[in-house]
Amino acid sequence: MASVKNNYQFEDLLDKHQLKKTAPRLRVLSMMYSKNTATSQPDLESVMNDIDRVTLYRILNVFEEKGIIHKVFDLNGTANYAVCHSDCGANHHHDEHLHFNCTGCKNVYCLNELTLPAITLPAGFRAEDFTLYASGLCPRCDKKNPARA
Amino acid sequence: MASVKNNYQFEDLLDKHQLKKTAPRLRVLSMMYSKNTATSQPDLESVMNDIDRVTLYRILNVFEEKGIIHKVFDLNGTANYAVCHSDCGANHHHDEHLHFNCTGCKNVYCLNELTLPAITLPAGFRAEDFTLYASGLCPRCDKKNPARA
DNA sequence: TAGTAAATGCAACAATATTTCATTTGTAAA
DNA sequence: TTTACAAATGAAATATTGTTGCATTTACTA
Numbered sequence: 001m002a003s004v005k006n007n008y009q010f011e012d013l014l015d016k017h018q019l020k021k022t023a024p025r026l027r028v029l030s031m032m033y034s035k036n037t038a039t040s041q042p043d044l045e046s047v048m049n050d051i052d053r054v055t056l057y058r059i060l061n062v063f064e065e066k067g068i069i070h071k072v073f074d075l076n077g078t079a080n081y082a083v084c085h086s087d088c089g090a091n092h093h094h095d096e097h098l099h100f101n102c103t104g105c106k107n108v109y110c111l112n113e114l115t116l117p118a119i120t121l122p123a124g125f126r127a128e129d130f131t132l133y134a135s136g137l138c139p140r141c142d143k144k145n146p147a148r149a
Numbered sequence: 150m151a152s153v154k155n156n157y158q159f160e161d162l163l164d165k166h167q168l169k170k171t172a173p174r175l176r177v178l179s180m181m182y183s184k185n186t187a188t189s190q191p192d193l194e195s196v197m198n199d200i201d202r203v204t205l206y207r208i209l210n211v212f213e214e215k216g217i218i219h220k221v222f223d224l225n226g227t228a229n230y231a232v233c234h235s236d237c238g239a240n241h242h243h244d245e246h247l248h249f250n251c252t253g254c255k256n257v258y259c260l261n262e263l264t265l266p267a268i269t270l271p272a273g274f275r276a277e278d279f280t281l282y283a284s285g286l287c288p289r290c291d292k293k294n295p296a297r298a
Numbered sequence: 299t300a301g302t303a304a305a306t307g308c309a310a311c312a313a314t315a316t317t318t319c320a321t322t323t324g325t326a327a328a
Numbered sequence: 329t330t331t332a333c334a335a336a337t338g339a340a341a342t343a344t345t346g347t348t349g350c351a352t353t354t355a356c357t358a
Contacts, residue, residue, distance in 0.1 A: 019304095019305095020303095020304060020305065020354080020355050020356070021355075021356095022304095022305065022306080022354075022355070023354095024305085024306075025305090041345085041346095042344095042345090051306090052306070052307045052308075053307095053345095054306085054307070054308080054346095054347080054348090055305080055306055055307065057345095057346075058305080058306085059305095071226075073222045073226045077222050077226055077227075077228055078226075078345095079226055098268070098270075100270070100274060100276070103277075109274075111270070111271060111274075113271065114268070114269075114270070114271070117266040117267075117268070118266075119247070119263070119266070119281065119283070120263075121247075121249070121260070121263070121283065122260060122262065122263065124287070124288025124291065125249055125258075125260075125283075125285065125286070125287060125288060125291075126285045126286045126291045127249070127283040127284065127285035128252075128284060128285040128286075129283065129284045129285065130281065130282065131281070131282045131283075132268065132279065132280070132281050132282070133279065133280045133281070133282065134268070134270065134274075134276040134278065134279050135276065135277060135278045136275045136276035136277040136278065137274070137275045137277075138273070138274060139272070139273025139274060142273065142274075168335095168336095169323080169324050169325075169334095169335065169336065170324075170325095171323075171324075171335095171336065171337080172323095173336085173337075174336090190314090191313095191314095200337090200338095201337070201338045201339075202338095203315095203316085203317095203338070203339080204336080204337055204338065206314095206315075206316080207337085208336095227314095
């Protein structure tokens with residue numbers, strides 16, 4: 001999970017990427033850093049309902065280009081966005097961690113602390129990036145689940 | 150890769166799942182079994198251009214429900230469909246294999262022969278399914294690539 | 299504080315996902 | 329074989345999401 005940051009740090013972050021420090025961007029950053037799950041654009045829209053849909057779309061795009069956030073698709077194929085953890089740079093992400101898709105609350109967790117084991121590909125394939133998806137129940141939903149073993 | 154099947158086997162397959170043996174369904178089956186990559190709906194549409202878009206949509210949906218095919222999202226979040234390999238049943242898929250997304254030809258390969266190493270999740274998470282995604286160049290595109298190491 | 303480039307908001311458009319319903323087709327029973 | 333029914337198809341229509349163009353506003357630089 002990303003460390004909590006204050007507003008000055010968000011401004012620095014925008015500065016670092018040569019992005020203007022605008023109110024919508026700061027609000028998106030503060031919202032995303034306060035969560036430990038990825039957020040879908042529809043969700044973002046309903047929380048930030050006074051920010052235009054297109055503005056949000058463009059903010060997410062530019063943040064992704066700069067490597068501030070990354071996009072992850074959930075089981076239904078809807079895009080979710082989460083803050084990048086480590087060494088993501090412009091146009092080059094290293095999301096080699098586990099994305100956990102809870103079938104209960106539908107949240108997507110980025111479990112950065114988990115390192116992928118080495119994978120050997122069939123001959124001829126040259127992989128540059130790996131992402132592991134898991135689905136199941138998150139701790140909170142698992143506790144609520146009466147049928148748990 | 151799935152073994153090639155003939156039309157009688159496709160009819161049996163539909164029978165087995167209590168689906169009527171209609172021409173569109175048989176054509177979709179025969180097309181998908183003949184490929185070793187996943188196919189996007191737009192691609193399917195252009196090949197099967199006399200089958201209605203909505204019909205195709207519903208065929209894919211019902212095949213997925215029954216566990217005949219499974220859906221996999223490529224790097225752009227577009228759904229691709231591929232025949233299920235092993236023990237997928239109705240509403241329960243076990244796609245614990247590698248999905249390889251070629252950044253060259255954009256094809257999605259289901260590398261069934263590859264078994265995932267065991268993954269230990271953080272405490273509290275209860276996973277039911279794993280899917281590993283890799284992106285890079287497939288053998289064909291890697292050969293064409295002049296910049297290869 | 300004025301000038302400029304970037305960012306926003308709005309409108310419009312494109313592509314895709316989904317529902318409704320009349321018609322056709324496959325299948326099981328008469 | 330024919331009939332009857334349920335299921336599947338195709339066409340139209342709607343909903344949702346992704347994307348672009350442009351006028352206005354805003355943040356930064358000199």
